[in-house]
Amino acid sequence: MSGKIKVLYIDDEVNNLHSFRAAFRVDYQVYTANSSEEAAAQLNANPEIAVIISDQRMPNMTGVEFFEEIRATHPSPVRMLITGYTDVEAVIDAINRGQIFRYIKKPWSEIDIRSAIEEGYSYYLTSSLLTEKNKELQKAYNELDKFAYSVTHDLRSPILSVLGAINIAKQTDDISEIKEMVGLMEKAMQKLDDFIHNIHDYYNMRRGELEIRDVNFDNLAAQLKDMFELVGKTNNVEFIINKDVQSAFRSDETSLLIILNNLLSNAFKYQKKNIAHKFVHVDISVKDNTAVITVADNGIGIHENYLDYIFDMFYRATSEEFGSGFGLYNVKDALNRLNGDIKVTSKKDEGTSFIVTIQGK
Amino acid sequence: MDASQFHFIVIDDSFFDCRIAEKVIQNVGNPASVKVFQNAEDAIQYIRQIDDYSDGKKIILFVDIQMPLMDGFGFVQEFETLPAEVKDRYAFYFVTSSINENDIRRSVNFPSVRRFLNKPLTVNVVRDLLETV
Numbered sequence A: 001m002s003g004k005i006k007v008l009y010i011d012d013e014v015n016n017l018h019s020f021r022a023a024f025r026v027d028y029q030v031y032t033a034n035s036s037e038e039a040a041a042q043l044n045a046n047p048e049i050a051v052i053i054s055d056q057r058m059p060n061m062t063g064v065e066f067f068e069e070i071r072a073t074h075p076s077p078v079r080m081l082i083t084g085y086t087d088v089e090a091v092i093d094a095i096n097r098g099q100i101f102r103y104i105k106k107p108w109s110e111i112d113i114r115s116a117i118e119e120g121y122s123y124y125l126t127s128s129l130l131t132e133k134n135k136e137l138q139k140a141y142n143e144l145d146k147f148a149y150s151v152t153h154d155l156r157s158p159i160l161s162v163l164g165a166i167n168i169a170k171q172t173d174d175i176s177e178i179k180e181m182v183g184l185m186e187k188a189m190q191k192l193d194d195f196i197h198n199i200h201d202y203y204n205m206r207r208g209e210l211e212i213r214d215v216n217f218d219n220l221a222a223q224l225k226d227m228f229e230l231v232g233k234t235n236n237v238e239f240i241i242n243k244d245v246q247s248a249f250r251s252d253e254t255s256l257l258i259i260l261n262n263l264l265s266n267a268f269k270y271q272k273k274n275i276a277h278k279f280v281h282v283d284i285s286v287k288d289n290t291a292v293i294t295v296a297d298n299g300i301g302i303h304e305n306y307l308d309y310i311f312d313m314f315y316r317a318t319s320e321e322f323g324s325g326f327g328l329y330n331v332k333d334a335l336n337r338l339n340g341d342i343k344v345t346s347k348k349d350e351g352t353s354f355i356v357t358i359q360g361k
Numbered sequence B: 001m002d003a004s005q006f007h008f009i010v011i012d013d014s015f016f017d018c019r020i021a022e023k024v025i026q027n028v029g030n031p032a033s034v035k036v037f038q039n040a041e042d043a044i045q046y047i048r049q050i051d052d053y054s055d056g057k058k059i060i061l062f063v064d065i066q067m068p069l070m071d072g073f074g075f076v077q078e079f080e081t082l083p084a085e086v087k088d089r090y091a092f093y094f095v096t097s098s099i100n101e102n103d104i105r106r107s108v109n110f111p112s113v114r115r116f117l118n119k120p121l122t123v124n125v126v127r128d129l130l131e132t133v
Helices: A014-024 A036-045 A063-073 A088-098 A110-170 A175-207 A217-234 A253-269 A304-309 A327-337 B015-028 B040-049 B072-080 B101-108 B123-132
Strands: A006-010 A029-033 A051-055 A078-083 A102-105 A212-214 A237-245 A250-252 A278-287 A290-297 A340-347 A351-359 B006-011 B033-037 B058-063 B090-096 B113-118
Touching: A006 A014, A006 A036, A014 A029, A014 A110, A029 A036, A036 A051, A036 A063, A051 A063, A051 A110, A063 A078, A063 A088, A078 A088, A078 A110, A088 A102, A102 A110, A110 A175, A110 B015, A175 A253, A175 A327, A175 B015, A217 A237, A217 A253, A217 A278, A250 A253, A253 A278, A253 A290, A253 A327, A253 A351, A304 A340, A327 A340, B006 B015, B006 B040, B015 B033, B015 B123, B033 B040, B040 B072, B058 B072, B072 B090, B072 B101, B090 B101, B101 B113, B113 B123
Parallel strands: A006 A029, A006 A051, A051 A078, A078 A102, A237 A278, B006 B033, B006 B058, B058 B090, B090 B113
Antiparallel strands: A212 A250, A278 A290, A290 A351, A340 A351
């Protein structure tokens, strides 16, 4: 919506079209048509036309009829009718059927037309902004629906698992069976807790302010070591972090931590069960105000058919291990806020690498 | 009727719920067999290929609805394309944690689906159900 206001003028008398164009072409981008067919063609070819001005009396179709017809296919442009004093019926019709914004008397003066166009255009802007906002709201609403549906499932399912386990435990005197059920309950509760953490991350990122400052990568690496070293040792997964930091880098450390935490917890979670050398490698390289972070593993990998969807909310590309379908969505969301980008390469049964690129602020 | 007259197949992405279903079925008493799938696609492949239920016993299918990749609805659509004489050997039940009305309505619209059961599966529920198969 840049540049001049785009106006379409319709009149069956070619002379009127010429004089309209001559009067207004400096200030507006003027399109003309001498029939309703031509006008419809102009509208189709130029979807940014904001104001339509039509003469009422034309041979095949009146201006009102034309507006009534065009309203269905092109609802957004503002419609104005030009007509003589005597056409009271036409004016009433125009308002009721054509839903016009303004009625302009014939013979028109330049000033009348100009003020009508300006007012019409500001109405057009407001209503298209409103349409845009409504679309956004609808999108947010749909997301919320999906959110509520999945959250209900993900919160309920561990609870029902526990109830099921309790039921079994109540009906047995076998201590080993009871212990197995208690073990299941513990895992189900951990899953629920993970899920709640993910929701917490999600809302923190959505609502939270970014705290932009110099990122301390030593500190970041130390935090990651703290979080994952033990998991690595327990499951016999080699965990190495390489750093090559050549310049200062300003960004939001909390978001970086959320991104890396999610990528790493996936890398450790989706390992193959029985291979000798399992690894998770993190490579951090910072120069010229750009950070490139690679997280690579030789785990179960992701089937190529699913790679396009892994960043979608609640999407899960595997039924191995528990997952909420939230982690990578959170990663993508955090990166959007940091103007970052993520690329993934993966091969089923061979492993996965994520490459995150972030510009410093 | 006791469980020894039936085979059971459980399809649920949740490891816990598979384990619980397995336990419940065993506690009902002596099932002819129990098979568990955490992935619906593997299950449908299996059902298409096998013919080791030659004893003529009914096979009870417990299927979760919300699963990654192929969900319960995807599974039942595939299941319904099987030849009638194969389908006749199965009794299909959805077992789910869903309280979404759409899910419930949709699930009972499939001709193969006998009922919609709520989680958690319990010994009493399975016992009652075996009476009516």
